[in-house]
Amino acid sequence: MDTTPGPAFETRAIHAGQDPDPVTGSVVPAVHLATTFRQPTVGGEPKYEYARSGNPSRASLEEQMASLEGAGYAYAFASGLAAEDAALRALVSPGDHLILPLDAYGGTFRLVESVHAPTGIAATTVDIGDLHALDAAWRDETRLVWVETPSNPSLSIIDIAATAAFVHGRQARLVVDNTFATPYLQSPLALGADVVVHSSTKYLGGHSDVVGGLVALDDHDTAARIAFLQNATGAVPGPWDCFLIQRGVKTLALRMERHCANAGAVAAFLESHDKVGTTYYPGLDTHPGHAVAERQMRGYGGIVSFTHAGGEADALAMVARTRLFTLAESLGAVESLIEHPGRMTHAVLAQSALAVDPSLVRLSVGIENIDDLLTDLDQALRS
Ligand code: PLP
Numbered sequence: 001m002d003t004t005p006g007p008a009f010e011t012r013a014i015h016a017g018q019d020p021d022p023v024t025g026s027v028v029p030a031v032h033l034a035t036t037f038r039q040p041t042v043g044g045e046p047k048y049e050y051a052r053s054g055n056p057s058r059a060s061l062e063e064q065m066a067s068l069e070g071a072g073y074a075y076a077f078a079s080g081l082a083a084e085d086a087a088l089r090a091l092v093s094p095g096d097h098l099i100l101p102l103d104a105y106g107g108t109f110r111l112v113e114s115v116h117a118p119t120g121i122a123a124t125t126v127d128i129g130d131l132h133a134l135d136a137a138w139r140d141e142t143r144l145v146w147v148e149t150p151s152n153p154s155l156s157i158i159d160i161a162a163t164a165a166f167v168h169g170r171q172a173r174l175v176v177d178n179t180f181a182t183p184y185l186q187s188p189l190a191l192g193a194d195v196v197v198h199s200s201t202k203y204l205g206g207h208s209d210v211v212g213g214l215v216a217l218d219d220h221d222t223a224a225r226i227a228f229l230q231n232a233t234g235a236v237p238g239p240w241d242c243f244l245i246q247r248g249v250k251t252l253a254l255r256m257e258r259h260c261a262n263a264g265a266v267a268a269f270l271e272s273h274d275k276v277g278t279t280y281y282p283g284l285d286t287h288p289g290h291a292v293a294e295r296q297m298r299g300y301g302g303i304v305s306f307t308h309a310g311g312e313a314d315a316l317a318m319v320a321r322t323r324l325f326t327l328a329e330s331l332g333a334v335e336s337l338i339e340h341p342g343r344m345t346h347a348v349l350a351q352s353a354l355a356v357d358p359s360l361v362r363l364s365v366g367i368e369n370i371d372d373l374l375t376d377l378d379q380a381l382r383s
Helices: 009-015 056-069 080-091 106-119 131-137 160-168 220-233 239-250 252-271 290-296 312-319 370-382
Strands: 073-077 097-101 122-126 142-148 173-177 195-199 213-217 276-280 303-308 337-339 360-364
Touching (some): 009 239, 009 252, 056 239, 080 142, 131 160, 213 220, 312 360
Parallel strands (some): 097 122, 097 142
16 A cells, blocks of 8 residues: 555654754654744744744654655644544535544544534534445535544445545545554555544554644645644644654554454454354455455554444443453554443444444454463453
8 A cells, every 4th residue: 555656654654754863863853842942033934933833843743644644744733633623624614514424433423513513514424335325415515524444433444535536526525534544554645535634642652652633635725724723723742742653653564564463363263253243344354345445455454343242231241351451442552452332432422323332342452462362352251
């Protein structure tokens, strides 16, 4: 999936935006804590003035990420939702309509429903994988389609190229949340998307120790609007957060290879387990999105979901019994996590038409030894 000419992904992850410091020779970009920068003259245009508007640690991360997403521009935010908020503000205005997937991340749904809808932006949720459903939901005012692929927590796959062609045929734009895939596994802009958003809290940071978000895109005018919003609304990450995310991204390729290998083994194990109902993993050839995932991804990612054959009570008991898989929200870090979406990450959707199956369990498969992980899952399913 690495379509950009020049150095390969792994090389750019370590070098893009990270030249040795010209003054000190430091091989690692410094963490610039300064909130303000000396100005040579009044009214000049120094590169940095005030840290909210821009600072070297953030600029270094943004250059690294623009390179990895194959984007002209990337902007770092204080969280994934702050990045999503900026993308929404830049792409839709009061009177516009946008379309979200049925299984959008709950926080995205809440942001649209509770923050943007009251300003006069209409939203509809549909199964975006079905272009007939997308067509049926379309309005004259539709300006934006929002896609998450693979989705959270059901791991459904959307064909980015087909959706982009459909959306562009109607003069609207396509946003792809690339959090689950990461730019190592999937390049949405190369497939035709207009904007990529990330919760860099997940695989980009990769160690469960920093919250962050990112927007990457090519269009100059929209990029200028995002840059304006980054400064005007001020939801910026601190320099230390930028350093941690940048450090995580340096090992992204290695980590994703192991996440994919471990998750593939976990999915195969679950699929043949008698206590498991359905296993959701795009790498399984039984998965309805497998063929599209094979085409548009470099690997199938590290998240596996499954229904417990015993229903909600057994699912709740099982997630409390694992020893290596820690019961916690979030995903995408080196350690394995387990959670119950219906009562945890997606509880905000309970009682709505978008509520998730109560017997569903989501695993974020880490990079530990695979035999240890399978032993842990087996004892938790059996006891
Ligand atoms: N997008 C996806 C797919 C997510 O899973 C999450 C958080 O779980 C977000 C966006 C929001 O990111 P953050 O928690 O960094 O604000």
